[in-house]
Amino acid sequence: MVVTSQGSxxxxxxxxxxxxxxxxxxxSSSPKTRETRGPLKVRKNTGGRRPGRxxxxxxxxxxxxxxxxxxxxxxxxxxxxxxxxxxxxxRGIYLGFTEFHVLTPPRWVGLANFREMAGDGVFWHSLLVTxxxxxxxxxFGTLISLVTAVVLHRVTDSSLLRGVMLLPFLISNVxxxxxxxxxxxxxxxxxxxxxxxxxxxxVLFLGSGPWAIPSLAAxxxxxxxGYYSLLIFAGLQTIPSTxxxxxxxxxxxxxxxxxxxxxxxxRPILVMVVVLTVINAFQVFDIVAVTTRGGxxxxxxxxxxxxxxxxxxxxxxxxxxxxxxxxxxxLITVTFTQLRLARADESDLN
Amino acid sequence: MRMRAVVALGxxxxxxxxxxxxxxxxxxxxxxxxxxxxxWDDKQAAAYKTCAADFEKANPGTxxxxxxxxxxxxxxxxxxxxxxxxxxxxxxxxxxxxQAYAGQNQLLPMDDFxxxxxxxxxxxxxxxNAWKFxxxxxxxxxxxxxxxxxxxxxxxxxxxxxxxxxxESVTWxxxxxxxxxxxxxxxxVDEKGRRGDEPGFDKGHVKTFGFGQIAAKDFIGQTSWSPxxxxxxxxxxxxxSWPTVFNYGDPRLVKTLKWARSLTEKGYAPKLGEFxxxxxxxxxxxxxxxxxxxxxxxxxxxxxKIPGVKTxxxxxxxxxxxxxxxxxxxxxGNNIWAGTKHPELTWxxxxxxxxxxxxxxxxxxxxxxxxxxxxxxAATKALAADGVDLSVFTSMxxxxxxxxxxxxxxxxxxxDALNPLFEGYFAGQKDDSVFADMEKQSKxxxxxx
Numbered sequence: 001m002v003v004t005s006q007g008s009x010x011x012x013x014x015x016x017x018x019x020x021x022x023x024x025x026x027x028s029s030s031p032k033t034r035e036t037r038g039p040l041k042v043r044k045n046t047g048g049r050r051p052g053r054x055x056x057x058x059x060x061x062x063x064x065x066x067x068x069x070x071x072x073x074x075x076x077x078x079x080x081x082x083x084x085x086x087x088x089x090x091r092g093i094y095l096g097f098t099e100f101h102v103l104t105p106p107r108w109v110g111l112a113n114f115r116e117m118a119g120d121g122v123f124w125h126s127l128l129v130t131x132x133x134x135x136x137x138x139x140f141g142t143l144i145s146l147v148t149a150v151v152l153h154r155v156t157d158s159s160l161l162r163g164v165m166l167l168p169f170l171i172s173n174v175x176x177x178x179x180x181x182x183x184x185x186x187x188x189x190x191x192x193x194x195x196x197x198x199x200x201x202x203v204l205f206l207g208s209g210p211w212a213i214p215s216l217a218a219x220x221x222x223x224x225x226g227y228y229s230l231l232i233f234a235g236l237q238t239i240p241s242t243x244x245x246x247x248x249x250x251x252x253x254x255x256x257x258x259x260x261x262x263x264x265x266x267r268p269i270l271v272m273v274v275v276l277t278v279i280n281a282f283q284v285f286d287i288v289a290v291t292t293r294g295g296x297x298x299x300x301x302x303x304x305x306x307x308x309x310x311x312x313x314x315x316x317x318x319x320x321x322x323x324x325x326x327x328x329x330x331l332i333t334v335t336f337t338q339l340r341l342a343r344a345d346e347s348d349l350n
Numbered sequence: 351m352r353m354r355a356v357v358a359l360g361x362x363x364x365x366x367x368x369x370x371x372x373x374x375x376x377x378x379x380x381x382x383x384x385x386x387x388x389x390w391d392d393k394q395a396a397a398y399k400t401c402a403a404d405f406e407k408a409n410p411g412t413x414x415x416x417x418x419x420x421x422x423x424x425x426x427x428x429x430x431x432x433x434x435x436x437x438x439x440x441x442x443x444x445x446x447x448x449q450a451y452a453g454q455n456q457l458l459p460m461d462d463f464x465x466x467x468x469x470x471x472x473x474x475x476x477x478x479n480a481w482k483f484x485x486x487x488x489x490x491x492x493x494x495x496x497x498x499x500x501x502x503x504x505x506x507x508x509x510x511x512x513x514x515x516x517x518e519s520v521t522w523x524x525x526x527x528x529x530x531x532x533x534x535x536x537x538x539v540d541e542k543g544r545r546g547d548e549p550g551f552d553k554g555h556v557k558t559f560g561f562g563q564i565a566a567k568d569f570i571g572q573t574s575w576s577p578x579x580x581x582x583x584x585x586x587x588x589x590x591s592w593p594t595v596f597n598y599g600d601p602r603l604v605k606t607l608k609w610a611r612s613l614t615e616k617g618y619a620p621k622l623g624e625f626x627x628x629x630x631x632x633x634x635x636x637x638x639x640x641x642x643x644x645x646x647x648x649x650x651x652x653x654x655k656i657p658g659v660k661t662x663x664x665x666x667x668x669x670x671x672x673x674x675x676x677x678x679x680x681x682x683g684n685n686i687w688a689g690t691k692h693p694e695l696t697w698x699x700x701x702x703x704x705x706x707x708x709x710x711x712x713x714x715x716x717x718x719x720x721x722x723x724x725x726x727x728a729a730t731k732a733l734a735a736d737g738v739d740l741s742v743f744t745s746m747x748x749x750x751x752x753x754x755x756x757x758x759x760x761x762x763x764x765x766d767a768l769n770p771l772f773e774g775y776f777a778g779q780k781d782d783s784v785f786a787d788m789e790k791q792s793k794x795x796x797x798x799x
Contacts (some may be wrong), residue, residue, distance in 0.1 A: 101450075101454060102429060102432075102433055103429070103432055103433065103451075103454035103455070103456055104454050104455075122767075181626065185626050186623070186624055186625070186626070187624075187625065200554075201554060204621075204623045204624070206623075206626075207622070207623025207624070207626070208623060208777065209777060209779055294770075295567065295769075295770065295773055296567070296622065296623055296770075296773045296774075296777055297567075297770045297771070297773035297774035297777055297779060297780075298770040298773075298774075301770075309766055312426050313426075313762045313766065314762040314763045314766060315429060315450065315762070316763070
């Protein structure tokens, strides 16, 4: 910014003092630069110097000419945004204050849905279940991804291995969940066949209350681990190797370097990963929908599942929109707090 | 250049117009009309195709298009169709969604058609009243009827020393299970070959359960505990149509459910969640994991045709008084969509489906039981030739063992609120206080029509 404005400031002065040898080229190129850098000069030269004023009027005219084209060019994006994002959001907020069963027009009920939500035991239970799922998947997801990425970074150069790590991420959530459902089946699943030999009885991973959420969180962590590892891996590559050399010279062990160098320097990336896992985990739906459908006895009835059931099974769209709004507010608060607390926009590298 | 672009655009538009004309169907062109009919049952879709062919022959220029969608998506797709204006002209419906659709004016009352055609509703022996709405109008013709029966592995029974006659006359009571409870214990075998009533029985390693999945999350219990509770005189609703409360607090039901839970605790029946939902009742019997179970009448021919297992069918046991049997039956209905473009023609098709001619033909496949007695006889005869004995169900119908399931409102919400409570009870997480809670919730939700 500073550099360019100084440079443009000197251009009007340049032609008279221009070097004799390059006179022709400077003369032909300077009007060009004037035109393209117009906006900058307008601000810089409003003091009343003649050449400045000339460029200012010219560029304003050019801007007027560009305006219709510019509007035309952003039109598709604006239309898309309005139709697919702004309108549904506003309508969703509106529906939260209505009673709406799809087949008849929505009826305004004010805050009745919010009062119903406050007294709805299943909603609060779902919220707790969701928080439990988020806690498990964020803690284990981040830790496992971090360790995997560091091991990959420090131990191997094989891009094949890095590619393999990413494989679960390439499978669709539904397929991953279905395959795990088979593997965790109490009688037919390979996991339980092994467990039966080890501890003498199968474990009802998805079929018992206490196990349902940890099992779902494990599936989710397995699924996303490769992706987050890759993000952290990219972060690791931005850390200069000189820092590790210095550490080694000072006699630090591999674990000490991990704790004192890698983790602090990775902070912005780790914050991003945590924010992403939190948002992702709050929105968990597909793996629950294909495995437990919220059961047994609501033990895995996460918020999204409950909202889906209310809206698309019971056609109570008004109340479902209210709960979606609550989830929306919750997510905004959580993300905002996280970013503020973790200073994610600053890096410790410079 | 510009000329060429205009020509290209014109050509594209013409093509698009032609394509959309094709896809919107030929129902408006040249006097030919299409009636769309939906079902969630792939077997019924195939069965009714024979009726559709006859109907098209009798009504030249008419096409009947039968579509089938999986039951998990069926009602969502139907609702989306109501909103988008693309719902089928007529469709199979379950009583669970009757109130939701009729209450929002999506169903066409049939009274005018019935009066005009002098269509005799008394031809149906079951299911007519289930499709009468709170306004007193008839919104559907019953498509079928279904009940529950007792299916058993004949070899397992013989090995345990019981005869066919023993199962057919067995009695049950909710206190200790009576003769039937003893039979279940004796039919249970652990991995070392010890029976459930023998010393040293290992309930942690059961090879064959004496009874199937009685601990189910289903709040009606049609194919689990309902036939037992019903034999004590208990009924689900306080009245048959539009009940205000479900009688979950009734001591007769409480005792029945306690007995059901005790079976899973003793290892005589699988615990809730022991088999995933992808394992069906037919799978359990055919893999010898279960010796006996309550199952739906709609599975009768599938049970009878399990390779390598000789399956017997009996009526559920007699109740505590030794002579009462009571089994709930339900009927799906054939609705007409209020938004149909051809109400007359659709009624013609729906009333043809409700005729003896069509029912006898379609039900020969044994995939459903027709509501018309003469057709039921024809179906029974046809299936007997295939080795499927349906006499148990027909005699339950004749002996008035069957009683209709209640028609109630707010079905999906009731189901979503009550199923978790049943799951909680059978998983042992909830104690007896759950029954009062169930009754209270049913009262609140049934009132929310």
